[in-house]
Amino acid sequence: MHSIRKPRVFLSHSKKDVNFIRRLEADLRAAQCEPWIDDVELRAGQPWLDQIFRSGIPSCEVVLCYFTRNSAESAVFMQELDARLIERLHNARVSLLLYVADSGLRSRLRLDLQRLQVPELNEDNYSSIFPRLVAEVWRCYAESLVQTSIDSERIKRLEAELRVRELESDASESIFTASEQAEFKAIWARIDRKLPLNVFVERKRPPKPLVGGMVELDSDVSLEAGPDAQTLEFLLFVGALFRQSVLKQKFQPSTYVLHDAVESDLKNRLNLNADEFQISFEIPFDIESELLKFGFAQRQYAPPPATGSRLENMMRQPFKLMFTSKFDRFAFWVEQVLGDQDATAILVNAA
Structure with a gap:
């Protein structure tokens, strides 16, 4: 007592x-x-x-x-x-x-x-x-x-009333709830990072002429490993890449969009002729895993079509990734909070 x-x-x-x-x-x-x-x-x-x-x-x-x-x-x-x-x-x-x-x-x-x-x-x-x-x-x-x-x-009652008014004021001024703000801020801190990217640049082998002026149709896909072949080191800004490619997608995430964005930036930065040089690299993170981890995507069952061979149906993935409504909210949050930063460079030369 x-x-x-x-x-x-x-x-x-x-x-x-x-x-x-x-x-x-x-x-x-x-x-x-x-x-x-x-x-x-x-x-x-x-x-x-x-x-x-x-x-x-x-x-x-x-x-x-x-x-x-x-x-x-x-x-x-x-x-x-x-x-x-x-x-x-x-x-x-x-x-x-x-x-x-x-x-x-x-x-x-x-x-x-x-x-x-x-x-x-x-x-x-x-x-x-x-x-x-x-x-x-x-x-x-x-x-x-x-x-x-x-x-x-x-x-205590006056303090509670003041707190309620503050919360109501914050809610009216902010489109996002306090929990959304905190979560999206933490997620963006995980996304907005720098990762090393190794790029292999090779000169394409010129077509071999044949008798009668004909050329080998498939010879231009081979690469020539010689003095012109080299490995370049860059730093990849994942946040900028995420904003310029992932957030602009609508229904299904695609790793090809990320690859195309990086390749386009490399060609412009290196001033390479696409007919003469081949660029190869690997994106240093798994975008699909990250989208699933953050709740921005979910797996949906996609049954194989009735047509096609049994082997084709077995090789086809039975699931597909689809964006969630949380992804749309996050894209809107990035636009509202971070502003227009789409022009930010995706790559810089590694020191």
Whole structure:
């Protein structure tokens, strides 16, 4: 079970009435209260007035002022009853309980204090008044707890309302949900990378003339491994390639589109004549696996047609990849967030 903190009571009094206050202190502790008396709680070396007004009174739920003929002559006691202090106590929800040693002292209080209910407390009526005093302390303490809880709940409710408004504002300003934003950002970080690409360039063997001016029809497909054959090293920007080729596809992903985009960039960069040179390379990643991994594609069963030989049907893949709606959302996200970067180079020379 959670323990309930005891109510703290600041005892404002004259030093000349300390014996009576000590009795009151002991009885309050027995009634599960925590009295605060300046000569006990003050730390050595600290300004005593600062301790009373900054540390003592504000830390209590109740300020109990005991007004006697001695305290009427005490400057400190009268400061503790200062009107501005009482107003600050009210604003801080600290309750003020004022008692007089005899009824004749009520007339010596300020007019604003005379309008308050000021019970008499002394040795003669102590046994009958003290239980009422304790009940009043606990009542003030309970009211303080209730008000504190109300304020705390009000603050939490206001914070929740502000958060809801912020979320509604974000939702109205953003086309994508927060989870989509986070996921697409993480996926793009995986896609937008650099990979080494080795390119083999070879000169085609010229056609061999035959008798009568004829040429070998298939001789132009062979390559000549000689001084003109070389391997070039590049860096492939996967993000740029993904944007310029994959995201422009509509229904089914095709690795040929990626290959054609890289080959076209290589021919332009190397200024090669397609009739004289052959370019060969391998894309250094499996685009189909990545699309499946990110949820951008899914396998669909594609039964073989009724026509065709049994061997042809066995060799044909029974599944095909199709783009998902998530792929379309991601393509839209890339367009909205990253802007128009289609002109970004796919390749750069390796250092």
